[in-house]
Amino acid sequence: MSQTLHLKAYAKVNLGLDVIRRREDGYHEVRMIMQTVRLFDRLSLTKNQSGQITLSVNLPYLPVNEKNLVYRAIDIIRKNYHISEGIHADINKRIPVAAGMAGGSSDAAAAFVGMNQMFDLGISQETLMEYAVGLGADIPYCIMRGTALSEGIGEKLTPLPPMPDCWFLIVKPVFSMSTRFVYENLRLDESTCHPDIDGMVAALKNQDLTGITDRMGNVLEQVTQEHFPQIREIKDCMRQEGALNALMSGSGSTVFSIFTSRKAAEAAGRVCRDRFQIKQTAVVCPFNKPHVRSRILSRPNRGEQQK
Numbered sequence: 001m002s003q004t005l006h007l008k009a010y011a012k013v014n015l016g017l018d019v020i021r022r023r024e025d026g027y028h029e030v031r032m033i034m035q036t037v038r039l040f041d042r043l044s045l046t047k048n049q050s051g052q053i054t055l056s057v058n059l060p061y062l063p064v065n066e067k068n069l070v071y072r073a074i075d076i077i078r079k080n081y082h083i084s085e086g087i088h089a090d091i092n093k094r095i096p097v098a099a100g101m102a103g104g105s106s107d108a109a110a111a112f113v114g115m116n117q118m119f120d121l122g123i124s125q126e127t128l129m130e131y132a133v134g135l136g137a138d139i140p141y142c143i144m145r146g147t148a149l150s151e152g153i154g155e156k157l158t159p160l161p162p163m164p165d166c167w168f169l170i171v172k173p174v175f176s177m178s179t180r181f182v183y184e185n186l187r188l189d190e191s192t193c194h195p196d197i198d199g200m201v202a203a204l205k206n207q208d209l210t211g212i213t214d215r216m217g218n219v220l221e222q223v224t225q226e227h228f229p230q231i232r233e234i235k236d237c238m239r240q241e242g243a244l245n246a247l248m249s250g251s252g253s254t255v256f257s258i259f260t261s262r263k264a265a266e267a268a269g270r271v272c273r274d275r276f277q278i279k280q281t282a283v284v285c286p287f288n289k290p291h292v293r294s295r296i297l298s299r300p301n302r303g304e305q306q307k
């Protein structure tokens with residue numbers, strides 16, 4: 001009988017993103033405060049006897065071959081654990097694509113966790129994260145989830161106390177952003193305004209919401225706002241509509257803001273949608289549950305494993 005495992009792959013935002021320097025190998029050394037939010041893709045993994053990895057995705061422009069990070073995560077585990085059975089992965093995307101919310105990385109993280117569960121491999125989270133970093137710097141964090149300080153190229157992770165209760169308004173402008181383009185055009189000099197990451201860590205420890213929001217900052221905005229002034233306009237609009245603060249996530253183009261009231265966040269979302277012809281908006285809360293390993297495999301059409 002075929003067995004299907006259903007997983008949720010959650011998006012992240014960067015409450016703070018600082019770039020320290022460009023390393024000789026071309027990677028950038030970063031200091032980022034990561035926060036998982038309750039906006040997710042669905043990933044279903046089904047075993048079969050084909051001996052192949054196959055993919056289906058609800059967005060026709062996304063790859064269904066080895067260019068998809070899910071394919072590569074499954075492939076890594078199959079090869080390392082000599083798994084001969086075939087796997088079909090169905091990806092239902094809701095996280096905006098190429099938007100600075102780690103959608104692809106989170107799908108890959110769910111695939112690593114799912115393969116471990118499905119074949120009862122007993123791989124520790126630490127080992128899974130070591131496989132993951134070879135595929136993408138943000139994937140280990142997407143396995144860990146929650147609130148974290150991310151350093152190095154994104155692989156040095158320190159868990160932090162969870163974000164205090166709040167609501168995130170997430171707005172994806174019509175244009176997308178290439179992470180590569182943004183980093184290649186980043187010029188760090190004396191005029192660069194670096195966010196106060198240590199201050200934000202202290203504010204998280206004190207559960208001081210305005211201490212956190214007052215320190216929101218992203219050095220990559222200096223590149224993206226120059227090419228797409230609408231990013232600044234959306235942030236200004238969100239603040240005018242009552243947000244404690246607003247910021248671009250990752251390398252963009254998603255802009256998010258923080259509210260204490262869900263209603264206010266939804267109202268601001270409607271204003272942004274109408275003013276900037278936005279197609280993708282969401283109001284979500286922080287998500288802080290780690291990936292949990294479960295031994296029970298679902299049969300087709302049965303409930304979800306991973307909450």
Ligand code: ATP
Binds near residue numbers: 067100104
């Ligand atoms: P990050 O925040 O990590 O920079 P992002 O949100 O900017 O990520 P993604 O949505 O993860 O970007 O995808 C960027 C590119 O990666 C896409 O254009 C797509 O071609 C490729 N990709 C590979 N696998 C996936 C996947 N499972 N979901 C989305 N994109 C994927």
